[in-house]
Amino acid sequence: MIQQLTVIGVGLIGGSLARALRRAGFVGEVVGCGRSLGNLQRARELGVIDRYHQDPAQAVAGADLVFIAVPLGAMAATFASIRDHLAPGAILTDGGSVKGSVVADARQVFGRLPPRFVPGHPIAGTEQSGVEASFAELYRNRRVILTPLPETDPVATAQVQAMWEACGAEVTQMAVDHHDEVLAATSHLPHLLAYGLVDSLARLRENDEIFRYAAGGFRDFTRIASSHPIMWRDICLANREALGQMLARFQRELAELAADVEGGDGEALLAVFERAKAARDRYVGSQG
């Protein structure tokens, strides 16, 4: 049970956490913080938060748990603005999609990794953003990865885990680097490909007509290209090393496929397609 939760960045991720914890009766007061006054007012109207401050220093005062859900590029500045204002014993956690950069930012701003900072990442989201898009069920049956470090207080980790479990999530722990590799493969690279494909088609002279004939498969495939551009720029920069490696790997695969198409090598294409279909059907499962 959290007495005062402060959410910095009351958008889809932060707003959905507040809603889920309220519904679970896991939180007393929710204080919001963010740069857009309109969004904070809307969050209060919607009952997602009880009150707000635009100044992070004021917003974290008295909080026993602070959740940071800002784009990765704003993480260091956010740490700096709250560093000297956290209540004694306050637990700090975040929802950033890359963990190496957040840990590095925390180390730099605080001088060392704060023992009660628990880096975290809920594997959930939609291509929508803002508090209007938030909903209490976002984390139900979804995975949350925590990446505590040797210096992290295990009690703080347990409390953050309990918070996410109260939202219906399944919590696992992972090393920071491993998290960033896994997410580069399953999330960051797919987003880059979807953005790249849509941009590539949008640059075609006759793109108007091309998009008109895009059917259901294309809509699903490119849905993630409607995600928040700034958030994804920050993710690509923050995880550039692991993403760069996955991207290079994919470029080699694509070069092979291009050679197979050009050479008319149906056997090689079929082998790739069958292997991919089997892998997807096996792991992603029958939910499609």
Next chain:
Amino acid sequence: MIQQLTVIGVGLIGGSLARALRRAGFVGEVVGCGRSLGNLQRARELGVIDRYHQDPAQAVAGADLVFIAVPLGAMAATFASIRDHLAPGAILTDGGSVKGSVVADARQVFGRLPPRFVPGHPIAGTEQSGVEASFAELYRNRRVILTPLPETDPVATAQVQAMWEACGAEVTQMAVDHHDEVLAATSHLPHLLAYGLVDSLARLRENDEIFRYAAGGFRDFTRIASSHPIMWRDICLANREALGQMLARFQRELAELAADVEGGDGEALLAVFERAKAARDRYVGSQG
């Protein structure tokens, strides 16, 4: 109104056409044809067809309209097997995803393009296949592209158009080459990328764990990698020229993105992401 419709290949595409035309009261008898006896028996049990022959020559006897929905690699053999058995005046059309190769196959088998052959392509489908997956609503509000040639009988084209409109589809006409370019961009390249990405990840040593953390965005992005491998091998081979060009274009885009990631060029990445999001939101629309 069609007296006897013969569907060669009673799967998702052929079966859904038969179901839609029946529901619309646009067809008398439906005769099925295919290589799998089990599938034909199931199609009759489901009421999708009235009777069947495994021999195409027998199946097309007496049909006033023949619809061919076989993988592109089986198109030439199918044309050859029915060439001398079509009823006088029978209209022939198909559902192939590439039109250049189908037209070339028809020219080669028939010696010239039959005037009552209307090449067509319903832009619809799911990653499922087989008659079990077929449903009458598949074509409702979807586009069907017909690519009649100068030698095509306009009356035959009008009748095929009326057939698709009876299924609730919106029919447009396009030149063969243009069709193949548009589909390379919006369908064939995305499928190749989805297959390539899943295969690339499946080849990773720790792929078991990687797929476990794949979330909703990944599921949508890779859904088309669960499509029928043989059908897609045939499409990639049949449209290799247009697909190869689109693929080369995309590889250049990806090389630029890789350089931006490696160089940490956030401005360039943001420009691509914003352009892509704007294009997708504009053309694909609010249905997501």
